[in-house]
Amino acid sequence: MKRLLVVAAVLLMSAATWAQQALWGTAPVVSPEIHSDNTVTFRLKAPKAVSVQVTGDFLPARPIETPRGVWEAPGIADLKEGKDGVWEFTTTAPLKPELYSYSFIVDGLKIMDPSNVYMIRDVATVTNVFIIGGGRADLYKVNDVPHGTVSRMWYNSPTLGMDRRITVYTPAGYETSGKRYPVFYLLHGAGGDEEAWINLGRTSQILDNLIAEGKAEPMIVVMTNGNAWQEAAPGESSKGYTVPSMHPDEAKNTVEGAFELAFPDVVKFVEKNFRTKKGRANRAIAGLSMGSFHSANISRYYPDMFGYVGLFSGATSKNEKSTSPVYADFDAKLKVQFSKTPLLYYIACGNTDFVFKSVTDYRKMLDENGYKYEYYESDGGHIWRNWRIYLTEFAPKLFK
Amino acid sequence: MKRLLVVAAVLLMSAATWAQQALWGTAPVVSPEIHSDNTVTFRLKAPKAVSVQVTGDFLPARPIETPRGVWEAPGIADLKEGKDGVWEFTTTAPLKPELYSYSFIVDGLKIMDPSNVYMIRDVATVTNVFIIGGGRADLYKVNDVPHGTVSRMWYNSPTLGMDRRITVYTPAGYETSGKRYPVFYLLHGAGGDEEAWINLGRTSQILDNLIAEGKAEPMIVVMTNGNAWQEAAPGESSKGYTVPSMHPDEAKNTVEGAFELAFPDVVKFVEKNFRTKKGRANRAIAGLSMGSFHSANISRYYPDMFGYVGLFSGATSKNEKSTSPVYADFDAKLKVQFSKTPLLYYIACGNTDFVFKSVTDYRKMLDENGYKYEYYESDGGHIWRNWRIYLTEFAPKLFK
Structure with a gap:
């Protein structure tokens, strides 16, 4: 009987990890990656995509003329495809301390970053978030x-x-x-x-x-x-x-x-x-x-x-x-x-x-x-x- | 002065609605739609996609042979493209009362349903959820x-x-x-x-x-x-x-x-x-x-x-x-x-x-x-x- 009572817990956990990966696919890439100089790299593995972009409030806003005046839409940047179908974009300059939100746009479809579980709902929209620390943002x-x-x-x-x-x-x-x-x-x-x-x-x-x-x-x-x-x-x-x-x-x-x-x-x-x-x-x-x-x-x-x-x-x-x-x-x-x-x-x-x-x-x-x-x-x-x-x-x- | 104090609140709100739509795009379709007979329709607007699938625990599981035995992966079903680039799938039978989770797969990339803000994180994975009421699921x-x-x-x-x-x-x-x-x-x-x-x-x-x-x-x-x-x-x-x-x-x-x-x-x-x-x-x-x-x-x-x-x-x-x-x-x-x-x-x-x-x-x-x-x-x-x-x-x- 003693032999039957194996140390099951570790097995349980490794099995669960494996099931988890098989079930939903683990994030294949790190995104966003905040570098020590506060530049940030966004990555998405999408081998079949024709176009991958990132849009968020960390990018220069795009002024859009509207009947009510100019409205500042969040900027958009293109990711470039590298090897293994991983697309990548790194900000050209360090980001100021702030809590930022962003989404990817894959062939015109706005999606969340599958590597980032941190997201916030604003009314009917959910976006990913990340924080660049320092100054007020440390609060x-x-x-x-x-x-x-x-x-x-x-x-x-x-x-x-x-x-x-x-x-x-x-x-x-x-x-x-x-x-x-x-x-x-x-x-x-x-x-x-x-x-x-x-x-x-x-x-x-x-x-x-x-x-x-x-x-x-x-x-x-x-x-x-x-x-x-x-x-x-x-x-x-x-x-x-x-x-x-x-x-x-x-x-x-x-x-x-x-x-x-x-x-x-x-x-x-x-x-x-x-x-x-x-x-x-x-x-x-x-x-x-x-x-x-x-x-x-x-x-x-x-x-x-x-x-x-x-x-x-x-x-x-x-x-x-x-x-x-x-x-x-x-x-x-x-x-x-x-x-x-x-x-x-x-x-x-x-x-x-x-x-x-x-x-x-x-x-x-x-x-x-x-x-x-x-x-x-x-x-x-x-x-x-x-x-x-x-x-x-x-x-x-x-x-x- | 009185003229200046217009009823700004309604304006604020309509402007905010509009900004919200312009900013992130509102959900263009209803998904999931739970019909009165408890069949469910999933929809995704993705005009440029070549393939759209839904995977979740409401579909018949796919038994997968593994070194540790048979593991039941959640099923996958294909959505069909209709007009305006809206893809759609309706379950063939009513779903039993339960809390279900699902994701879309667009050209091989797993994404969340942009029409559904309800999601749950399980370890490093976030999936959309919906509930079919009745019986135990009402709890x-x-x-x-x-x-x-x-x-x-x-x-x-x-x-x-x-x-x-x-x-x-x-x-x-x-x-x-x-x-x-x-x-x-x-x-x-x-x-x-x-x-x-x-x-x-x-x-x-x-x-x-x-x-x-x-x-x-x-x-x-x-x-x-x-x-x-x-x-x-x-x-x-x-x-x-x-x-x-x-x-x-x-x-x-x-x-x-x-x-x-x-x-x-x-x-x-x-x-x-x-x-x-x-x-x-x-x-x-x-x-x-x-x-x-x-x-x-x-x-x-x-x-x-x-x-x-x-x-x-x-x-x-x-x-x-x-x-x-x-x-x-x-x-x-x-x-x-x-x-x-x-x-x-x-x-x-x-x-x-x-x-x-x-x-x-x-x-x-x-x-x-x-x-x-x-x-x-x-x-x-x-x-x-x-x-x-x-x-x-x-x-x-x-x-x-």
Whole structure:
């Protein structure tokens, strides 16, 4: 009998490895390969392909004229075929520190890099990602620092009449410290959901790193789903594996005030279920694009709720078509909000963003009324690169 | 000024939609399309392709002779090109309820379906997934039931000398019930990590659904990282975006006893940070393949820790090459374990699994010694389909 009890585990594992390789094919090449000088080589084994290209935000953008103005499409570069059908492209210059995304285009078909399992979904699109470390980009990496907890949970919203999914970051030490923490509510843009900031925005890495460096206060970060008609991110609700969309009918519903009106449901849930510090000095709200619009509206409509407000790549606007109380008496409500002197009213925008003009107009209006705010202007447009930057700028200013 | 404050939000969103489409190209076709009779159509727009195939576990397996015996590779089917370069394949028969995975093969290159954002990583391979509902497969769906919380957190293991990542499911109501819960420790196989059970295993969906139906007790499920040399899943540690691997050197380290010896660090962390019921009647441990090996070892080496033990597609074995105390005195330790009468010692295996013989041998040895266990045999091999089934069978037997 003893002979039968062979050391099976190693066998199991090697057999599994072999099965794995046979089953799906292991990556035959290394891609992307980040060289010591921060040039990067992309490789794809595609012996039958006629054309292989790489497209991504690490390449010089291609300005494209459109009816709405110039739009900067990500660049495209050609890979060259070498031996064994392995195609290759190396960047001509080192890449700056950043989190980059890319895809291959094989004979006109956009595909993901089979050698790279790291990918991020943005609305209905999945792309591969890689990080060039250094400078600010080191905040986007998982470093050897104490890590917070990221929880996907559900809260009940009586106002919206549904259970809704929410992502909550609690800082390292939360579980055992016994302390209370301030709360930062962080809102996504159109097409996003409660997964956007934690995945594309690198929220947990940025907060882990800023807190470890002593640059940000330990805080809870709450990432909501800002689509009032939706319970959860695609695939995470009982609607099943639906195609993520920004269908105009659904998008329209994001600006009828329901999400903003229901926001106290979120705050109530968080303050009941986590050890939070109370009061506006311990609550911040910020968002990108549509989330900026939501943050401006929520903080204006509930002027005692948030001491800190961040508007990233978006401002707010009157909405005279809506009958929601959220949009009523815009000027009067804004006056009330600023009469209470926000601890920080922060606006950030890229200077080539298509919302740059409307943000500039909003700033003028604030200036004309003597409403004080802090302004941060970056290069570039309406992209996650900027929203990560704004998060690294905004978070250190909170709760101090 | 008022004129400047146009309703920008709708514009923002339509512009973003448009940018999104221009940027990455929206999915031009619906794929997979699950018809009302549970036949499924796969589509890919690839006008320049010469050959498009689909491969996945929904197709009849292709038996392949290997030195280790017959291995069942997933089937392959050809798509046919229709108009506008859209290739299509529809299954000849309705598919049985199940969670299926698949990929396309375009001119020999395996790619993911660009119309389907739902994908799962298994070791170094990412595949698309879809679910045919009905029967047991309804347990794998997100249904309209109360949902638990899934937290990714870090615990300190003094024994292994590192902070390590862990995935914890707490049942719906945990946050507010004030109650204490039993704990089920659920271990992955070789090449897996703390993401395997929650993603491939559908743990949170299965537990949400079983608990909602009253079939399983509300319980905490703890999914560890069983690779003692590793802090966290690939991409989640300070090692960065490494290629997931089952390198023989690393795999070898999984059977030298370190993970098993250090397991009390996990239990201590969980019982300190969650409201748990104590004692072996409130602790279960189970695992698949290597995790089965680990579960058998841990429960044998710490015979008072777990009342419930589940061995999925794997048993255990002597390891006479190792000097770890975990493997010493195998027979005597097993005798001690069974002298304490486990509340459940459960073994499950597929009848075409390559470990079927070694599991059968292990069962014989238990029988010869009069050690009682429960046995569940399924069709099929060493695959996630079976491990999900075993979880749905095992979880309802716990803590009753």
